[in-house]
Amino acid sequence: MSETSDLPVPVPSPETKPFWDAAREDRFVIPRCESCGHTWFPPSLACPSCGAEHPSWVAASGRGRVFSFVVYHRVYHRAFKSRVPYVVAVIELEEGPRMIANVVGVAPEKVRCDMPVTVVFEPRRDGIKVPQFVPAQS
Amino acid sequence: MTTGIISEPRLRDRYAIVGVGNSALGRVPGVDSLALLEQAMRRAVADAGLTLAAIDGIVSRGPDDVYTHHQRIGQRLGINARFSTTLDNGGASQILAVALAVMAIDAGLCTTVLCGYGRNSWSRTHDNAESRIQTELIPQEQLPREFAPEYGYFGAVATHALGARRHMHEYGTTREHFAHVAISFREHALRNPEAMMKEPLTLEDYFAARFIADPYGLYDCSLLSDGAGAVVVTSAERARDLKMQPVLIKGFGTFNNLRGWTADRNMIETAARQSGETAYRMAGAAPRDIDTAQIYDCFTGMVIAQLEDYGFCPKGDGGPFAASGALRLDGALPTNTSGGQLSEAHVEGMLQIVEAARQLRHTYPVERQVKGAETALVSGHGGNTVCHSTLILGAGV
Numbered sequence A: 001m002s003e004t005s006d007l008p009v010p011v012p013s014p015e016t017k018p019f020w021d022a023a024r025e026d027r028f029v030i031p032r033c034e035s036c037g038h039t040w041f042p043p044s045l046a047c048p049s050c051g052a053e054h055p056s057w058v059a060a061s062g063r064g065r066v067f068s069f070v071v072y073h074r075v076y077h078r079a080f081k082s083r084v085p086y087v088v089a090v091i092e093l094e095e096g097p098r099m100i101a102n103v104v105g106v107a108p109e110k111v112r113c114d115m116p117v118t119v120v121f122e123p124r125r126d127g128i129k130v131p132q133f134v135p136a137q138s
Numbered sequence B: 001m002t003t004g005i006i007s008e009p010r011l012r013d014r015y016a017i018v019g020v021g022n023s024a025l026g027r028v029p030g031v032d033s034l035a036l037l038e039q040a041m042r043r044a045v046a047d048a049g050l051t052l053a054a055i056d057g058i059v060s061r062g063p064d065d066v067y068t069h070h071q072r073i074g075q076r077l078g079i080n081a082r083f084s085t086t087l088d089n090g091g092a093s094q095i096l097a098v099a100l101a102v103m104a105i106d107a108g109l110c111t112t113v114l115c116g117y118g119r120n121s122w123s124r125t126h127d128n129a130e131s132r133i134q135t136e137l138i139p140q141e142q143l144p145r146e147f148a149p150e151y152g153y154f155g156a157v158a159t160h161a162l163g164a165r166r167h168m169h170e171y172g173t174t175r176e177h178f179a180h181v182a183i184s185f186r187e188h189a190l191r192n193p194e195a196m197m198k199e200p201l202t203l204e205d206y207f208a209a210r211f212i213a214d215p216y217g218l219y220d221c222s223l224l225s226d227g228a229g230a231v232v233v234t235s236a237e238r239a240r241d242l243k244m245q246p247v248l249i250k251g252f253g254t255f256n257n258l259r260g261w262t263a264d265r266n267m268i269e270t271a272a273r274q275s276g277e278t279a280y281r282m283a284g285a286a287p288r289d290i291d292t293a294q295i296y297d298c299f300t301g302m303v304i305a306q307l308e309d310y311g312f313c314p315k316g317d318g319g320p321f322a323a324s325g326a327l328r329l330d331g332a333l334p335t336n337t338s339g340g341q342l343s344e345a346h347v348e349g350m351l352q353i354v355e356a357a358r359q360l361r362h363t364y365p366v367e368r369q370v371k372g373a374e375t376a377l378v379s380g381h382g383g384n385t386v387c388h389s390t391l392i393l394g395a396g397v
Helices: A017-024 B033-047 B069-077 B090-106 B121-125 B129-133 B156-171 B175-189 B203-208 B272-283 B300-309 B318-323 B350-361
Strands: A029-032 A056-059 A063-072 A086-093 A098-102 A116-123 A129-135 B015-022 B057-061 B083-086 B113-120 B211-214 B226-235 B247-256 B292-294 B375-382 B387-395
Touching: A017 A029, A017 A056, A017 A129, A063 B156, A086 B156, A098 A129, B015 B033, B015 B090, B015 B350, B033 B069, B033 B113, B033 B226, B057 B069, B057 B090, B069 B083, B090 B113, B090 B226, B090 B247, B090 B350, B090 B375, B090 B387, B113 B121, B113 B350, B121 B226, B156 B211, B156 B300, B175 B203, B175 B300, B175 B318, B226 B350, B247 B272, B247 B350, B272 B300, B272 B375, B272 B387, B292 B350, B300 B318, B300 B375, B350 B375, B350 B387
Parallel strands: B057 B083, B057 B113, B292 B375
Antiparallel strands: A029 A056, A063 A086, A063 A116, A063 B211, A086 A098, A116 A129, B015 B226, B015 B247, B113 B226, B247 B387, B375 B387
């Protein structure tokens, strides 16, 4: 079995399904409030800023910066054994919300806080794709 | 909603901790968390010179999968209660238990409350090979199902290490600063016969240790322990008739950054600030009045951030403050004088309350005693890393 097929995949909730459905098509979308324009992450039923329900899903630029990051050396899950050391980061999107992702395509020791990054999509099993971030082209 | 609260000085010095106890600590195989807590609670009651007949309240907590925990422990102790409940606020629960005990007594619901917490984390994670891999203590069905596992984002170490990294980036904090926290507490543990860690820790040891989630290595992380602690809370008036010198509850405060660890500046500026402000105001105290601090030391960097947020040094100076030797028994602010969760045992902040009370009673041999300790600050932190509680205690007469 290949490594990719062993890696955990997200289990979407009704609130997050549109995000993961878009990711399957290499589209990076976030919820935006129809009422006040606030964007947020992770997706939830109502706008955390004004309480309005029924957010729309809008394309995010996919650009952001590394707010903070860690480098995993310990293996917590067998599927990540061949990936250590790997980077888990808090990415601050250009639109404001923050999300957890891996920073890939760069040696862990080269990653820095505030480093500009851009989204890519990593295929997992069953057509599921996971947004990841790579250093932005300067 | 972060300003404008006036905490209630009416409660200052009107309630007291009159008995403290801890169970066997460290590696206690074959004993579950309820049995450990029962032992600690019985010792706390005996320490107060009371019998269980005097206890009419219980606020307890245990591992997250025990339902109505207070009933299970009350059954073991063989008592009914006018007031009892189980708390759920992670490592911030234990101080909250003391605060809730005060509020319940003040409301006339009960008179004398046992507060305690016990866990058997060492045994649970060393039971077999599978449990060694999965050190996560949260029940499987409560773990996140997305936005974490697909990224290999597991465990409390990495969560806190994210905050440590950002602190390093913004303030120039270094791993050597973290090391001084661990080394200071280890020195304290070597004076504590009950502490799990028995060997000195050097800078060389610290840097030679393996990384868990960089910037945190092995010695940045608190211990997995079996153990329990308990305290008896009653009114200062009743305390006068008891055998032990009471430890007065001067103030307490809580604050929970419920928007989350990755939101706002929560991973750098902790809720210790607001919960501390509330506690200081109730106690009529300021950072300069604190003789010893017992800080929730789940990880070294969290100690540094909290020391800053409590006002013991300017924001961003916590690293140099720790490296100056301030946290040592003879330092400016003797901190985690039992060895803390990094070197004594990790009982989610319960032992920090016990240690503060013991220091204020001046019953330790001179090599463990904070000289002239009259006021102590205790912190609790947890609940998905954003919930915080603060307790300020004073020596009674």
